[in-house]
Structure formats: C-alpha cells, structure tokens
Amino acid sequence: MRGIIPFLAGTLIALGAGWVGFPYAINQRRPQPVDFSHKIHADKAGTKCEDCHAFREDGTFAGIPALDKCSGCHAAAMGTTAAEKNFIDQFVMPNREPQWADYARQPENVFFSHSVHVKRAGMTCESCHGTTGASNGLRPYREDRISGYSADIWKVSGTNHGMKMADCVNCHRTKGLEHSCLDCHK
Numbered sequence: 001m002r003g004i005i006p007f008l009a010g011t012l013i014a015l016g017a018g019w020v021g022f023p024y025a026i027n028q029r030r031p032q033p034v035d036f037s038h039k040i041h042a043d044k045a046g047t048k049c050e051d052c053h054a055f056r057e058d059g060t061f062a063g064i065p066a067l068d069k070c071s072g073c074h075a076a077a078m079g080t081t082a083a084e085k086n087f088i089d090q091f092v093m094p095n096r097e098p099q100w101a102d103y104a105r106q107p108e109n110v111f112f113s114h115s116v117h118v119k120r121a122g123m124t125c126e127s128c129h130g131t132t133g134a135s136n137g138l139r140p141y142r143e144d145r146i147s148g149y150s151a152d153i154w155k156v157s158g159t160n161h162g163m164k165m166a167d168c169v170n171c172h173r174t175k176g177l178e179h180s181c182l183d184c185h186k
C-alpha cells in the first residue's frame, strides 16, 4: 500500500513529461535558409504580395519567389543588417537558390489550385495561411518525423485550423460544395 504513492507520482511525472515532450519529440525543426521579414519588405520596400507571389498568365500560381525576384534590389546592400549581408554573401553573389521550406506543403497525391480559391472564390491569403505574410521573421519549419509531412497540416501557426483533409472538406461543406475524391487527389 505504501508503494502506491511513489508509483502514482512516478506515473504522473512520466505522463506529464510525455504530454509536454511528445509534440517536440515528434516534430523535427529546421530553420529557413534566409532570415526574411515580410513586414520589413512591406514597410521599407513597399512591396505587394503579388510582386513575389504572382499568378502567371496561364492562371497557375508561382508560389515561393525564385532568387531573381530578389537580386534586382539586393545586387548591393540596401541597408546595414547582418541578415541582409548574409543573404547577399551566401545566395545573391554565388547565384545560389535558397532552399525554402514550404510550411503549407501537401502530400504528393493532393491537388490544390490557388487560382480557384483566390481568384474565383476571392479568399484572402490569411484565411488559410494565418499571419505569415505579415510576420517579422520566418519561424522554423516543423516536420512530423513519422509521416515526413509539414506540421502545419495539423495546425497552421497563429490560427485555429490546419490544412488536413477535414479542414478542406469542412469549408467546402459550409459553402455547399461537394467534391469527389479525385477532385482533390491525383
């Protein structure tokens, strides 16, 4: 009987450690290659979203900008920050593309079109991506060690939703849309 108290205490501690530790253990974190601030570009360079995240003539979405979108302004330093100097030394001068990690990346078998959601349905970037486009730095990319998927699929940072199948389907239902499996899966 006397042994039960340490036993219960030990169990509680183990459960507590697992509860707190599990999300960290299951997610592998990786910093983005460049210390990029959306906020500074909006404030100091006056850039608009579509300057970097454009729709092409054929309606497809260009996604994350390639280095040539940056090199024009950053051929020489525009300011005195270490972040900018690192970016110029490591990427602009050697003409090396940064390997950006895509927080929203879906599994290969999912088909997603920005054009349908943004242009046809008039949705804002924030409604799916949260506040990344206004942020003052890029949070580390978190990847689920078991599935290899981005952790944002389960919860987009700064929002109360993720980008799981149920999140897509729930929004479609509230808008009276029913899609077959093959509309979303290749």
Ligand code: HEC
Residues within 6 Å of the ligand: 032, 036, 038, 041, 047, 048, 049, 050, 051, 052, 053, 064, 065, 100, 101, 102, 103, 104, 105, 125, 126, 129, 132, 133, 134, 138
């Ligand atoms: C000067 C270029 C530039 C401008 C202007 C810009 N972005 Fe970005 N954006 C980037 C770069 C570079 C990344 C890559 C970081 C990454 O891997 O997510 C990014 C990433 C993002 C992402 C995350 C995509 C993902 O899944 O990883 C979102 C969302 C986003 N931008 C939204 C916006 C919005 C909204 C605006 C306008 C308010 C905007 N951006 C303006 C360069 C820009």
Ligand code: HEC
Residues within 6 Å of the ligand: 034, 035, 036, 037, 038, 040, 041, 044, 045, 047, 052, 065, 066, 067, 069, 070, 071, 073, 074, 078, 079, 080, 081, 083, 084, 087
């Ligand atoms: C229209 C011009 C313009 C474009 C295009 C542009 N930048 Fe900048 N960038 C600026 C200005 C202005 C600053 C602020 C310089 C200062 O005063 O410190 C800046 C600052 C930076 C910094 C320093 C840290 C920070 O974010 O403030 C980094 C890193 C950077 N830019 C990377 C990029 C990357 C990567 C791209 C392409 C995706 C890009 N820039 C495209 C004008 C631009």
Ligand code: HEC
Residues within 6 Å of the ligand: 049, 053, 061, 062, 063, 064, 102, 104, 105, 106, 107, 110, 111, 112, 114, 117, 118, 123, 124, 125, 126, 127, 128, 129, 163
């Ligand atoms: C209906 C939800 C939704 C809206 C609205 C939305 N996105 Fe996305 N975005 C996604 C999904 C889902 C992905 C991942 C696509 C994939 O991996 O196939 C993504 C991926 C991205 C990426 C990574 C590169 C790519 O194309 O895969 C960028 C950058 C991005 N979005 C920026 C934006 C910007 C800027 C806007 C506003 C103009 C926007 N998104 C609006 C859901 C959305």
Ligand code: HEC
Residues within 6 Å of the ligand: 106, 107, 109, 110, 153, 163, 164, 165, 166, 168, 169, 172, 179, 180, 181, 182, 183, 184, 185
């Ligand atoms: C509105 C879009 C949408 C529809 C419709 C849809 N799915 Fe999905 N499905 C997704 C997305 C996004 C994911 C990836 C995120 C996740 O795992 O929840 C996914 C993931 C899956 C997965 C897991 C695959 C993996 O790699 O983890 C299976 C299996 C699946 N769907 C089957 C189906 C079947 C069967 C149907 C038809 C009854 C269906 N889906 C309809 C969007 C959709």
Ligand code: HEC
Residues within 6 Å of the ligand: 110, 111, 112, 113, 116, 117, 120, 121, 127, 128, 163, 164, 167, 168, 169, 171, 172, 175, 177, 179, 183, 184
């Ligand atoms: C917040 C609401 C919302 C979310 C979240 C959302 N969608 Fe949609 N989706 C829409 C609306 C609205 C339309 C109809 C657009 C139209 O036809 O005007 C649509 C249409 C579609 C279509 C049909 C395209 C066509 O050509 O008719 C596909 C496929 C699709 N979405 C896939 C996805 C996937 C995959 C996800 C999750 C990663 C997703 N959607 C998340 C609102 C949403």
